[in-house]
Structure formats: C-alpha cells, structure tokens
Amino acid sequence: MNDEIAAMASTETLAGPDRYAVFGNPISHSRSPAIHRMFASQTGQAISYEKRLAPLDGFAAAVDAYRLEGGRGCNVTVPFKLDAARYATALSQRARAAGAVNTLRFDADGGCYGDNTDGAGLVADLTQRLGLDLAGARVALLGAGGAARGVVLPLLDAGVESLLIVNRTAARALELASLAGDARVVGAGLDALGEATASVVINATSAGLDGSALALPASLWDRVELAYDMVYGRKPTAFMCEATQRACPRVADGLGMLVEQAAESFLLWRGVRPQTAPVYQALRVAIDAGH
Numbered sequence: 583m584n585d586e587i588a589a590m591a592s593t594e595t596l597a598g599p600d601r602y603a604v605f606g607n608p609i610s611h612s613r614s615p616a617i618h619r620m621f622a623s624q625t626g627q628a629i630s631y632e633k634r635l636a637p638l639d640g641f642a643a644a645v646d647a648y649r650l651e652g653g654r655g656c657n658v659t660v661p662f663k664l665d666a667a668r669y670a671t672a673l674s675q676r677a678r679a680a681g682a683v684n685t686l687r688f689d690a691d692g693g694c695y696g697d698n699t700d701g702a703g704l705v706a707d708l709t710q711r712l713g714l715d716l717a718g719a720r721v722a723l724l725g726a727g728g729a730a731r732g733v734v735l736p737l738l739d740a741g742v743e744s745l746l747i748v749n750r751t752a753a754r755a756l757e758l759a760s761l762a763g764d765a766r767v768v769g770a771g772l773d774a775l776g777e778a779t780a781s782v783v784i785n786a787t788s789a790g791l792d793g794s795a796l797a798l799p800a801s802l803w804d805r806v807e808l809a810y811d812m813v814y815g816r817k818p819t820a821f822m823c824e825a826t827q828r829a830c831p832r833v834a835d836g837l838g839m840l841v842e843q844a845a846e847s848f849l850l851w852r853g854v855r856p857q858t859a860p861v862y863q864a865l866r867v868a869i870d871a872g873h
C-alpha cells in the first residue's frame with residue numbers, strides 16, 4: 583500500500599482544490615469543515631475539507647483509501663488519535679510526548695507526518711484570546727485521556743509553576759505525570775483536589791457529556807482565577823455552571839481551543855497561519871443561534 587501511495591503522491595495533482603478531511607466516529611457533529619473553509623477563504627488557499635466516518639476497527643484502511651483518492655492530509659478526532667500516532671511514519675516532538683496525533687500530513691515521498699496541535703491550541707486560546715499569563719500559573723488539569731495527554735507538554739513549555747493532573751482512574755493520571763518527567767507535574771486521583779491551590783482549572787474530561795457531573799470540593803475554587811472547559815456548546819457546561827456558582831472570576835469553554843488547534847493544522851498543511859478571531863466570532867454566533 584505504501585508504494586501505491588508514494589506513486590500517487592508523486593504524480594501531478596489534477597486540477598481542483600487540495601483535499602483535506604477529518605476522521606472520527608461519530609463525526610457528524612464536527613465543526614472542522616466550517617472552520618477550515620473559513621480559513622481557506624480568508625487566506626486564498628484552494629482547499630476542500632470534508633467529514634469522514636471511519637469504522638471503529640478500520641482507521642488505517644480508511645486513511646489509506648483517502649490517500650489513494652488524492653487526500654493531502656487530515657485531522658483525527660475521537661476515538662482515533664492513538665491509531666493516528668501509530669499510522670504516522672514520523673512524529674513531531676509534541677505528538678511523541680502526547681502519544682496521540684490529531685493532524686496527519688501526507689508527504690510527496692509517501693511518508694506521513696503526525697502532529698498534535700491540541701495543546702498549542704489550548705495555550706494560544708488561554709494566552710492570546712483570554713489574556714492569561716501562564717508563567718507562574720498553578721494549573722489543575724482534570725482528566726488523563728487523549729485531550730489531557732496533548733496539553734501537558736505545551737502547558738509546561740508555557741512556563742506553568744505547577745501542574746496537578748487528577749483523574750477518576752488515578753493510575754492514568756500517575757502514568758501521565760510520570761511520562762512528563764518534570765518535577766512540576768504531579769498525578770493523583772480526584773480526591774487530591776481537596777488539597778489543591780490551583781489558579782487555573784482545566785476540565786479535560788468528558789464527564790457531563792453523559793449527564794454525569796464531576797464531584798469537585800468547594801475549597802478547589804478558593805484561589806481559582808480561570809475555569810476552562812474543553813467542551814463547548816450553546817449552553818454552559820455543568821463544570822462551567824459550578825465555577826460560576828462558586829464565584830470564579832472567569833469561565834470559558836473550549837471553542838477557542840478548537841479554532842486555535844485547527845489554525846495550527848492549517849499552518850502545518852499550507853504554510854500559512856490564518857486569523858482565528860473572526861472565525862471564532864462567526865462560530866460563536868452560529869452556535870448561539872442554534873446552528
């Protein structure tokens with residue numbers, strides 16, 4: 583299959599936009615096509631971008647088929663980020679650190695470069711749109727799944743003073759902390775939040791999506807300046823509502839992270855960095871209007 587893909591990649595591209603896609607399962611909810619179409623129109627890049635539903639046991643075959651159709655790269659979402667890390671023939675440092683990939687670029691020599699832009703997206707949203715100074719911040723990261731894995735190294739690189747990773751399954755948080763190999767990082771179960779002195783709390787769990795809520799101690803909110811939920815939607819999440827009830831000064835959802843991680847993917851594919859603020863605004867208006 584690799585020879586076939588290399589031969590395909592080395593032939594002249596037929597007229598028409600370069601093709602990109604997002605692979606996931608489910609995928610119908612994805613806003614990535616809307617984001618990348620706005621980026622393309624803003625930067626004058628001739629690309630198309632579509633959603634692709636891959637079978638749960640068939641990620642690699644689905645991506646192989648897409649490359650043979652002429653695809654130039656793709657985003658990867660739940661539940662395929664670990665499969666994508668295995669599929670890539672080369673990984674960025676941040677993808678290697680995360681053990682997860684959300685962006686693949688198919689190169690002309692048949693190689694496939696894997697990157698993880700989730701953490702850069704989060705840090706850009708926190709520092710640029712929300713104006714947070716991460717240097718010296720004491721961060722509590724809730725969750726140790728794919729999303730949490732992607733943000734650990736970028737948060738450390740941004741200069742946080744400490745990073746407490748807590749997870750329902752404590753062993754996963756301990757493992758992630760030990761992978762980081764940095765004295766600023768501690769992993770623990772959710773009960774460790776009772777002793778936390780965080781200035782920033784980031785929810786990277788999917789709790790709430792199924793109606794369940796995280797049980798967070800009231801003392802967690804004593805010093806928190808910003809509560810950030812990676813989940814986004816028309817209504818504030820249960821985590822955001824709790825932060826507001828506890829008088830947390832600033833509360834944000836993950837829409838900005840979504841747009842920023844997409845901009846990093848676009849840069850990797852096209853060599854052009856799009857403006858994210860107008861795209862964030864357009865999406866926020868669409869979501870608020872129920873679209």
Ligand code: NAP
Pocket residue numbers: 660700703724725726727728729730749750751752754786787788789790791794795796812813814836837839840841843
């Ligand atoms: P994942 O790999 O499935 O991990 C889920 C995490 O949530 C695990 O840490 C899991 O704990 C925890 N969890 C699930 N249900 C829970 C509950 N009832 N109580 C406590 N903890 C619970 O998912 P993911 O890829 O990390 O994604 C997590 C969330 O981030 C998703 O909602 C996703 O949409 C969002 N996300 C947003 C962006 C963005 O750009 N805004 C990017 C990436 C992800 P256990 O380990 O104990 O199971």
